[in-house]
Amino acid sequence: MAEYRIDDLARAAGTSVRNVRVYQDRELLAPPIRRGRTAIYGDAHLSRLRLILNMLDRGYAFAQIKEMLDAWQSGHSLADVLGLEQATGAAGSHEQPAVVPMNELVRMFGTQLTPANIRRALDLGVLERRGAHFVAPSPKLLDAGYELVKLDVPLSEALALAAELQKETDRVTAMLVGLVRKYVLDPKGDDWLPSGDELPVFADVISRLHPLVMSALSAAVDRSARRMIPQVMGDRLIAMAERVRAERGE
Template sequence: MAEYRIDDLARAAGTTVRNVRVYQDRELLPPPRRQGRTAIYSDAHLVRLRLIINMLERGYAFAQIKEMITAWESGRSLGEVLGLEEAVGASWAEEAPRPVTVAELRKKFGKQFSPANIKRSIELGLLERRGRGFVAPSPQLLDAGAELVALGVPLSAVLDLAEQLQADIDHVAGALVEVVREHVLIRPVPGEDDVPYYSEVLQRLRPLVMSALNAAAARSAERVIPEVLGDRLVELLERTHRPDQVS
């Protein structure tokens, strides 16, 4: 389970530290765990925060949100509520974020590690600032980008690709999850078992989505790579084996 300081929590939810404190003062957001003088928030807090933001965008007032959340929680144990919220907000990544120094990034990307590319990498969520260095939320994406640059692809083009790739994956993953929402989450749940039921659905959905995306990406690569590179390889072969022209 991920842990967040208040600024990390606000950034992950797309809001401000001030708003987080306001929601907490209004008793919409549960208090954080204290570690010395530091407030530590969990995935459950992130899910609750996103829920609050969603309801505010739909036009609900603070009092209405608090009333609805309280009514939903009534009759359920704290463990059930937190269990569902943590299941919703748990990270799907199979890799841990990795600290990276400025020196490491300059070694990977050379002169292309410019202020403009740094800014864009942060905006895309590929890097996060941590003191004098950075954290790569997905080291695999960072390494893939470095390998493309090593092959000769400009870093600006790699960042364009990362943005497009994320949008495409969001669309595909969203379509898969929408099928589950449409055919599974609207199904009537017998008795008072709705919280355990949805927790189980989420636990089963995570590996299903990852497996489907990985398998689809592998099959797509098998088709696309030969199609894209085939003509170029044929051209190279023809050039290599072309008989000398007789003058």
């Protein structure tokens, strides 16, 4: 499980330290674990914080958010049955962050690991700073960048691609989740909050979203790769085939 100090938590969620403290004061966010004088937050805090920010963006007031969170934590509590973080797909279904020492980054990217590229990676969330080391929230994404650089793609271009991928993936994910919201939740009314009897149904809807998004995007990317690799590289493949035939005297 990842661990965050308050500034790391705020940065990962895209908000400010001041806001994190406000949400704690309003009892929307659970207090951190204390290690001496250090406050430590975990993945559950990050998931809850993102949920709070999403609800605020949707126009919910603090009182409404607290009412919903309190409902989840009572009687037929979603937190008790599934866990709020599990229901939103934040627990057990994502990559585990990996600590990446500076010397490992130098080994991977060599002289292209410039201060500007490091700042860009931090801004994009490809890397996070933890003391003397860095953390890769998605080791697969970091490895993809490494493979591109090994193929002689400039690191700056790989980072620009990472930004575009995140933008487009966020857009498509929002469209998919928006369809569920539009046809499943919105018909119940803007002020609808799940009652105790409705919580199991609501929990079921939310718990299906993460695997649904993952399945749809994975299938779409696989189909796209099968189409686009031959399309983009086709002329090179044909030229290579013709050269082989010429060398064989065919």
